[in-house]
Amino acid sequence: MLLITCPHCGPREESEFSCGGEAHIARPLAENNLTDAEFADYLFLRDNPKGMFLERWRHAAGCRRWFNMARDTVTHEIVEIYPMGNTPKSKAGKAAHADSWRRDTAAEAAAKPASKSRSKQGG
Amino acid sequence: MATDQPDRGLRGLPGGKQKYSAFALAKKAMNYHQDWQCAWRDAPPQSEYDVVVIGGGGHGLATAYYLAAVHGIKRVAVIEKGWLGGGNTGRNTTIIRSNYLWDESAAIYEHAMKLWEGMSQDLNFNVMFSQRGVLTIAHSEHELREMSRRVHAIRLNGIDSDILGPKEIKDFVPIINIDQNIRYPVMGGFLQKRGGTARHDAVAWGYARAADDLGVDIIQNCEVTGLRRNGRRIVGVETSRGFIKTRKVGCVVAGHSSVMAAMADIRLPLASRPLQALVSEPIKPVLDTVIMSNAVHMYISQSDKGEMVLGAGVDKYNSYAQRGSFPVPEHMIAAAVELFPVLSRLRMLRHWGGIVDTCPDASPIISKTDVDGLYFNCGWGTGGFKATPGSGHVFADLIANDRPNSIAAPYALDRFQTGLLIDEHGAAGVAH
Numbered sequence: 001m002l003l004i005t006c007p008h009c010g011p012r013e014e015s016e017f018s019c020g021g022e023a024h025i026a027r028p029l030a031e032n033n034l035t036d037a038e039f040a041d042y043l044f045l046r047d048n049p050k051g052m053f054l055e056r057w058r059h060a061a062g063c064r065r066w067f068n069m070a071r072d073t074v075t076h077e078i079v080e081i082y083p084m085g086n087t088p089k090s091k092a093g094k095a096a097h098a099d100s101w102r103r104d105t106a107a108e109a110a111a112k113p114a115s116k117s118r119s120k121q122g123g
Numbered sequence: 124m125a126t127d128q129p130d131r132g133l134r135g136l137p138g139g140k141q142k143y144s145a146f147a148l149a150k151k152a153m154n155y156h157q158d159w160q161c162a163w164r165d166a167p168p169q170s171e172y173d174v175v176v177i178g179g180g181g182h183g184l185a186t187a188y189y190l191a192a193v194h195g196i197k198r199v200a201v202i203e204k205g206w207l208g209g210g211n212t213g214r215n216t217t218i219i220r221s222n223y224l225w226d227e228s229a230a231i232y233e234h235a236m237k238l239w240e241g242m243s244q245d246l247n248f249n250v251m252f253s254q255r256g257v258l259t260i261a262h263s264e265h266e267l268r269e270m271s272r273r274v275h276a277i278r279l280n281g282i283d284s285d286i287l288g289p290k291e292i293k294d295f296v297p298i299i300n301i302d303q304n305i306r307y308p309v310m311g312g313f314l315q316k317r318g319g320t321a322r323h324d325a326v327a328w329g330y331a332r333a334a335d336d337l338g339v340d341i342i343q344n345c346e347v348t349g350l351r352r353n354g355r356r357i358v359g360v361e362t363s364r365g366f367i368k369t370r371k372v373g374c375v376v377a378g379h380s381s382v383m384a385a386m387a388d389i390r391l392p393l394a395s396r397p398l399q400a401l402v403s404e405p406i407k408p409v410l411d412t413v414i415m416s417n418a419v420h421m422y423i424s425q426s427d428k429g430e431m432v433l434g435a436g437v438d439k440y441n442s443y444a445q446r447g448s449f450p451v452p453e454h455m456i457a458a459a460v461e462l463f464p465v466l467s468r469l470r471m472l473r474h475w476g477g478i479v480d481t482c483p484d485a486s487p488i489i490s491k492t493d494v495d496g497l498y499f500n501c502g503w504g505t506g507g508f509k510a511t512p513g514s515g516h517v518f519a520d521l522i523a524n525d526r527p528n529s530i531a532a533p534y535a536l537d538r539f540q541t542g543l544l545i546d547e548h549g550a551a552g553v554a555h
Contacts, residue, residue, distance in 0.1 A: 001448050015450045019440040021394070036540040044392040044483050044539040048381035050443045073395070074443050101390060 005081055006059045007067050020056035022046045023068045024087070024097065026111030034110055042107035050074060052096040054088060070096065129238055129516055132192030136247050138336035143247055162328060163335035168342050171368040172200045174522055175360050177347050177383065178375035179203025180212040181323070182500060182507065184330035184341075185515020186373055186522070188246075191337035193516070194523035199339045200369075201331075202362060204346035208327030211377050214477035215508040216400050216422055216434040218413050220257040220318035222277045222284050227533040227545045228486065229280035234530055235513025236317060242512060248329030250321045251427065256412040257318030258287070258295065262307040266418060274313050285314050298409050298465050305461050307419055320413060320424055326511055350386045350497065357387075357496040373498045373522050378443065378478030380501035387494050391501065392539050393480045396437040397447035398505050401474035405429030409465060419458040420451075431466060433459060437481065437505055447476040479504050484544035489518055489527065489534040498522050499536070 002014040028034055028042055047053070053073050058066045070080040070093035080090040087097050102108055136142060141160050151159060174190055176183045179201045190196045203209075219239055221232035243249050261267040270286070277284040289301045289309050301309045331341055342364070349361035350372065359368045374383050378395045405428050415422040420436030435455040438447045452474065460467045482488060482502035487510070489500050500518040503510060517531040527535060538544055 001450070014448055021441075040392075040540045041390075045390050046392060046394055048391070048393050048395055048441060050379070050382050050395075053441060055440065071440075073441050076442065076444060 002076060002078065004057065004069070004078065006062060006065075007081055007083065008063045008065055009059060012059070012062060016059060016061040018058050018060040020058060020066065023054045023056045024100075025102065026108055028107045028110035029113065030110050034106055038106040038110075041102070041105045047100055047102065049096070052079070052092045054093065054096055054100075056084075129234055129513075130193055131238070131241060131245055132189060132194075133337070134245055136333060136336045138338070140247075140332065140336040143249070162332040163341050166200075166340035166342055168200065168202075168345060168362065168364050168367055169198075169340065170366075171198070172340070173198040173369065174200075174371045174373065175367060175369045176201045176373045176375060177360070178210075178377070179207045179327075179331075179341060179343060180210045180375065180377065181208065181326050181330065181511040182212075182377075182503070182514045182518070183373075183375040184208075184327055184334060185512055186375060186500070186518045187339045187341075187515075188330045188334040188337070189516050189519035190523060191334060191339050194519060196523060197338060199334075200367065201334070201339060201341045202345050202347060202360065202367075203341070203343045204363075206343050207331055207341060208324055211477045211479060211507065212323055212327045212511075214398075214400065214475055215323055216424065216432050217320045217323045217508060218257060218318070218415070218422060218424065218434075219252070219321055219509040220315050221282055221509070222257070222259075222273070222313070222315045222318065223547060224273050224276050225545050225547065226280060228547055229277065229282055230530045231513050231517065231534070232510060233280070233282055234516065235510045238512035238516060239321065240317075242321075242326075242329070246329040246333040248325060248332055250325040250329050252319065252321040254317050254319040255424075256295075256314055256316045257415060258292065258312050258314045258412055259415045259417065260292065260312040261310050262416065262418045263310065267311045270311065270313050283315055283317055285316070287312050287314055296410065296412060296414060298463050299414070300462055300464055307416065307458050307462065309462070318413065322427075323508060330515070347383065347386075350383075350494075352387065352494060355493065355495050357494055371496045371498070371522055373500065373518060375500045375518070377501065377503065377507065378480050380480045380499065384492075384499065387492070387497055389492050389494065389497075389499075391488065391499065391536070392483050393488075393502055394441050395443055395478050396440070396481055397442050397444065397476040398435070398437050398479045399447040399452050399474065399476045400432065400434040401452060402426070402430040402432050402472050403466070403469040404472050406431070406469065410463075414462075416458070416462075419455060421455045421459050421462075423459060423463070430472060431469060437479065443478055445476050445478055479507070481505070483539070485547040486545035487514070487534055488536055489514070489521060489531045490536040491521070491525070491527070492536065
């Protein structure tokens with residue numbers, strides 16, 4: 001049983017929340033340029049680490065707003081809760097974000113606009 | 124779908140094992156049961172094998188057995204990090220059925236059902252397979268209609284399936300409450316009479332003993348720490364008990380499949396989730412079948428010891444912790460007590476969780492990979508136990524021939540690129 005601190009409502013029990021799975025999966029903009037295998041990285045393949053995991057949660061029975069969480073899948077320790085559109089700030093969260101295989105995929109590269117990058121991109 | 128009888132390979136125990144029988148039991152009683160053989164050897168790892176199967180659960184042991192019994196492969200090892208059958212094989216609720224919607228699913232689960240029906244004889248080990256029927260109940264008009272569609276599809280595949288009304292359900296299961304004014308009223312259901320249960324530990328032990336008889340080395344307390352490759356070819360397995368050379372590796376590690384895949388830089392579309400179950404204190408026989416409810420995420424049967432065995436749904440977030448959240452079984456028990464009022468004063472004896480590897484389409488992955496000689500059998504999610512013999516049988520065939528047979532082919536990894544998914548969320552998403 002997790003005690004989750006909603007950034008807007010404070011600490012609430014797990015049953016008020018729904019989990020949206022892996023965070024920071026950006027939708028490819030020019031998906032026609034991707035192969036089926038590359039697009040499958042975005043559509044089907046999900047990170048499933050034993051250890052630090054970055055995921056999206058929603059306070060479904062509360063403010064109904066989304067947020068991100070860095071959580072250990074073995075100890076269930078919640079290391080960090082941070083807003084949508086941001087990347088983690090904690091050391092473990094930063095490492096999990098940088099080390100994810102997803103950073104190297106063509107799908108993620110295709111999610112970035114070709115010109116100057118937008119300030120708020122992805123989830 | 125394949126309706127042929129599966130190739131069972133060598134029958135009985137062709138090696139040197141003592142046969143189990145009522146006569147043997149009586150004979151050994153003369154000697155106070157002092158001279159029974161060990162069921163299997165505690166084999167030390169050798170330096171090289173033809174095939175290494177990682178994971179000593181039911182699926183892994185079945186794979187090793189069929190590699191030896193059907194394909195005649197001599198040097199096979201099963202590597203298990205803990206003890207044999209100590210993972211999800213020992214944690215499930217032992218339900219067996221083959222009533223799935225899609226043809227691909229019907230083929231593999233019915234393949235398994237046929238192997239279940241002869242398993243005790245094949246292995247010379249009583250797996251206590253009991254075809255007591257599996258009844259899935261519907262709680263709404265919509266669910267009932269969806270159910271009749273499934274029943275017709277299942278029948279078209281030659282698999283037994285019957286629709287029952289509330290009155291017939293009450294006759295079949297006298298302890299059920301068919302009052303229509305409860306949270307989950309019984310509006311109907313469908314029954315597979317050939318479905319039932321088997322003793323889960325016995326399945327692991329039976330396959331282990333029969334595989335050992337054919338020379339398979341079962342290596343327990345041996346954790347795989349790496350998969351050694353030479354270019355695109357697997358050349359061996361690094362373990363906590365040293366390096367083992369091999370050119371074929373079959374990975375059957377359920378909840379840890381993603382971890383194992385990462386060792387070979389392979390990615391799988393899996394999410395590892397806790398699945399919970401519990402048993403009550405033992406009582407006199409009250410339930411002689413299996414009842415499932417997809418809407419509640421509940422399945423219930425009574426074990427031979429008299430315990431009520433109840434299974435719940437999966438937790439909603441990824442975990443490798445082998446324990447689940449309390450609200451999941453609480454929700455299931457609330458509905459179970461209303462449907463079966465006799466349960467209300469039972470005390471729960473044990474409660475546990477196992478980590479299951481769930482797939483986006485709720486169907487398994489039985490596949491070659493980008494690494495030559497490395498095969499994966501995973502993604503069985505919440506319903507792997509019922510498939511144990513069929514899964515092992517087709518996976519052994521895949522490993523031995525380096526190509527999937529017609530039953531295994533639809534379960535290849537490339538379906539997540541082609542989009543040819545086998546969507547069994549309706550039939551398999553939760554309840555097993």
